[in-house]
Amino acid sequence: MSQFVIKNQAVAGTLESSDMQIMIDKNDGKGIELDLQSSVEFQYGDQIRKVILETLDHLGIKDAKVSVVDKGALDCTIKARTIAVVHRASDTVQSIDWEGLEAWNV
Incomplete structure (x- = not known):
């Protein structure tokens, strides 16, 4: 997958049950700052963070x-929402190799 650059703020996802809403913006050279609010944070917070951070890393976002805001999303939904928000924020129109994502093992 290509390297992306965050150019503007973007949002992906919903606040419906079994989904998540993710917002991304530039961070002025401060690295990745991740704020997670989840109804299942106690049980799955570490896994949610891992999937988001590894997906960002695969996309070249540093x-x-x-x-x-997570409402019980599965890993595949977390990955898809993260990819979507990066694409929106980077103003890049690229096709996504969805089958290739399986090789990521996130």
Whole structure:
């Protein structure tokens, strides 16, 4: 997958049950800052963070402010929402190799 650059703020996802809403913005060279609010944070917070951070890493994102409101999303949804928000924030129109994502093992 290509390297992306966050150019503006973007949002992906919903606040419906079994989904998540993720917002991303530039972070002025401060690295990745991740704020997670989740109804299942006690049980799955570490896994949610891991999936988001590894997906950002695969996309080449090293500097971003990320805010997440999770409503019990599965890993595949977390990955898809993270990819979508990066694409929106980078103003890049690229096709996504969805089958290739399976090799990520996130």
